Amino acid sequence: MHYGGDYNPEQWPEAVWPEDVRRMREAGVTMVSLGIFSWSRIQPEEGLFDFDWLDRVIDLLHEGGIAVDLATATASPPPWMSAKYPEILPQDDNGATYWPGSRQHYAPASPVYRRLARELVTAIAERYASHPAVVLWHVNNEYACHLHADYSDNARDAFREWLERKYGTIEELNSAWGAAFWSQLYGSFDQVFPPRKAPYSHNPTQLLDFRRFTSDSFLELFQMEKQAIRDAGATQPVTTNFMGAFAPLDYWRWAQEVDVVTDDAYPDPNDPESFRAAAFQRDLVRSLKPEVPWLLMEQSTNALNWRPSNAPKAPGQMAALSMQAVGRGADGILFFQWRQSQGGAEKFHSAMLPHAGLDTRTWREVVALGGELAALPQLPGGSGAKVAIVFDWDNWWALRNPDHPVILDYLELVQRWYRALHRRHLSVDVVPPTGDLTGYSLVVAPQLYLLTEEGAANLRGFVDAGGHLLATAFSDVVDEDDRFRPGGYLTQLRELLGIRVEDFGALAFPGQLGQTSAPVDSVVGEFAGELLAEELSVDSAEVLGTFAEGRTAGRPAFTVRQSGAGRAYYLATVPSESGADELIRYLADEAGVEPSLSGLPATVEVTERGDVLVVINHGTMAERIAIAEPVDDLASGEQVKALSLEPFGFAVLRRR
Template identity: 50%
Template sequence: MSNVSGDRFWFGGDYNPEQWPAHVWDEDVKLMGRAGVTVATVGVFSWSRLQPAPDTFDFAWLDDVLGRLAGAGIGIDLATATASPPPWLVAAHPEMAPVTADGVVLGNTSRQHYSPHSPVYREHALALVRALAERYGQHPGLVAWHVNNEYACHVPRCYGPDAEAAFRVWLRAKYSTVEALNAAWGTAFWSQRYSDFEEIMPPRTAPTASNPTQLIDFDRFTSDAFLDLFRAEAEIVRAASPGIPVTTNFMGAFRPLDYWKWAREVDFVSDDSYPDPVDPQAPAAAALTRDLMRSLGNGKPWVLMEQATSAVNWRPANAPKAPGQNRAYSLQAVARGADGIMYFQWRQSAAGAEKFHSGMLPHAGPDSRVFREVCALGAELADLSRLRGTEVSARIGIVFDWDSWWALEQESTPTRLDYLSLVQDWYRAFWARDAVVDFLPADGPFDGYDLVVVPALHVADEAALTALAAVPERGGRLAVGFMTGVLDRDLRVPAEGYLGSLAGVLGVRVEEFAPVAPAPGGPAPVLRLSGALGELTAGTWAEFTHAVDAEVRASFDDGVVRSWPAVTRRGTGSGDAWYVATRLDAPSMDRLVGVLLDGVGAQAPTAEPNEQVEVVRRGDTVFVINHSAEEQSVTVHGHGRRTLAPHGTEVLPG
């Protein structure tokens, strides 16, 4: 990652000087130096200040700000400012506004008030980017281009006239003929056969469930449309600034955009992350997003582009981060591969919708707990500069697939399932044991992983199933969860049945689904399991599964599936393949994961894991992080027993 900070970590945040009079800028730069800021993201929401009228650009103020930052040795992550169009543009072209599935036209009193399919928006956005690129493409302080901001955060889909026209163009490019589209979408059902592409509309609110393949194609189309906007801006700034990296900020495990496709287009992955300080599940969820970001970049270092120093402003109750929590979450990101720790924002706003969102420099000023913690973290990251560029090693892979996410959560499925929560079920069990994982796309590659876990790969083509089947054949361990291989990429059930060609490797045949449904007004039923794995508990999902050529490690003890297999194992090649036909609760999943980890070579850095304490190795350094509000102890290989204060973190030599 090229930047003027040399070998230092990125440390800083969004800087919005247009919110303040110029005399405040001197104090900003002085205090940034005190805090150890190395990079500032500038201009994210400054379109109306940069272009106050259609034919008028005002760069003088930005020239001043960038000059001050560069003069102080602070690198500039320059935003293209296209995330929030100015009022004059919307007033002149109201047709560029996004439209909901119900036909509601969204107003311009907020941000992201544009349709990603609008030719008018695109024309004006690219004109702004060209002007910025021409003026600042060779600026001596420029370390990165920051394209737009949090694509699709507030408008994940648009259903207006521009979307309708663009969707048809996308469909023509994918299917070539309307006959091919009819075949893929299964339009023989419900008299949906199309005679011409012009008859096709976006899947707006309908009388009942819409065509499933049309829905997922619209998801794919929308992700591609936002990506095309990114590419158009990136092409302009790359031409003006050869060698300067280009990014846009992702938002963790974000459903609307297929980040596997997006990650191929950025020069480094960056992420915005806002875990709830009082949510006991937040540390594991945050760790998941850190590992996902690293994985999207093929293991390369990434940047935590946004986080909060303390409270945010959008939850029903916005708890502050406790003393130590900001450091703990920041070092968690570093431990899991981040080369930058950034915030939204530098100076807490005095006005606007986010004035109660904490900043590096809070309303209380520099004589505050938050600013003192920021300064201490800046100094610590400077001392950790030796880690910059190092990677995190993982020998466990978890498959993460956006097509499966989109398809699994459609209407008219066997039961309501939350894809991300199914992935989290598996991930949390590894996290609790300090076993670091990589996330992997559905078709791999899976080489180099001792254990590959497949939670609900609901949509899978033959290439993905073949790649997964090779894992046990080469000596690895494969663990497959329910609702895998149920549909192909056109959302058709494969002719060979559920699991497709993977059924033979697993040694099972899924005959029928048996989701666990509570009686009206009653509690959710609990399933008891027993067998070689001991007594287990599950819920939500069960199946009538045949162990054709597999050993049964756990069977259902009750319900309509009583005595049917729940967990199976089949030895194949020099490895083995496991199938889990139910949703295990946390203790039961922990037991299963313990068995799966046995003998696969994934060595955790702790001797006795403590679920409150996260221990991660990056390069030659071990991070020990207490995420609880109580003192905790844990035994770390090579370092003995470590005792940490509430929300305390230790950084140890490997």
């Protein structure tokens, strides 16, 4: 179990470095991420490298028994680069330049940036490929975190090349984009631009393809750096840190390229329910590469610096959130950063070693957590989940386009269903529409507006094989080009679900004129429907609920149809939070899915990791929990039949 954080020794006099290593050993640190923002220190000018200081730091860490996750330092170009090569700077959709003085001020498709980055990575990798301290390579840092997309001429040229590789001919592009509309027919790829500032709505397929291109463009940078590391003879695993459900990058694709998934997570202590969003992020990250344990690469020990209000974590909360990651498959808990910065934009961001020193709650909790992690045995893999929730970046990007019947926040709607599953204490995996669904009893697929033929066939096969599927309103509407298929809506799942969608029935938002809610009378009782109240016609489905009021009063709202050995459900609206709770209770019962432990309070969560259970109290009140099945407490080695958990307390149990 790795433990540590980002280490930035270049911010401190060299006399401090030995003290850092001593304190790291005291805290139980086993690994640090080194050199993430060190480009200007490593390469003070083009063609000149200074590795002497880095040699001394790495050797010092190695002598102290601390491993190194060595970064390639490409996340923040040095001032000399933009001064000498201003063409590397990115631009927004208005054509305004992003200037140096912050970080991530580079155009990902810039040939000059790519050349200089590769030269840097090659020099670092050749020097440290065989150093015994280096156990992991950390490429760049949080790709696209602050620069979500570049619209410069670098991007223009690369976008045209990307489109030509995808479509082959301009005629194919015109067909896929529906370019006959609004006189957008192109005569060559040289006439195509990124979706820069325009008088009105852009072509939706152009927007979708540009988001795909942007994700691919950043991925090309990662692949380039990884190849440079391999070319230098390095054999250690290579990674870059993800950021959970991050819209600009399709992490399903990225996960295929990293050797181990790492993630940065910063739930808000001001939100008492933020541990559920954190749980979703950690389940997603685990699911990206389920056969390989992942690392929590960044979190905070206490308060942050970049929210409007940066509340500190409550006593014990840092350890509770860390153990949440462990319970969901993490084999490493790291922080940003080791020693709190004296200057710079993140000087108020907490660290493992705070400004206030050793006589602080933060330091005591850091040391205590290091000891608790070190005492853990090697933990098994596997979530034991019988429930999966479908999440797809292409669909997310398409839903973010304008000009839909109603604005849908895809991530929020997915997380609404996840929260309902989490409150039922059910283990959940996150899957793409084309993912392997064998082994699941229940699959929830919210708002799959864009659904490919392969994804639709996968969902049909899951049901026919005996699974229970919930599809929801505004699903199976368009193809991979964001265009309607012939035959109306719900064309690929129509037979499976036994219904037809005639209209989407958009509802008003609260405070607007018009119908804002569509109550549903159903087998789970009455609940409120929001955002959509679709007009359905039933062909071969059984009606489990109808709309009670409004334009669709008396029409089907919740249906089910037997198909093969399974059952396919459809919900023609978006349920309220309490409605999602009741629907998940019903669907879990119908699918025969049970929680890992029964009778848990709402603020207590349980995660499975093979035969190991991690039970965490995220509430502000102490909780006593009865344990019906025989389990051993890994801390004491004794069988326990009940747990007493203080606020933010946790226990690690093993089934007998």
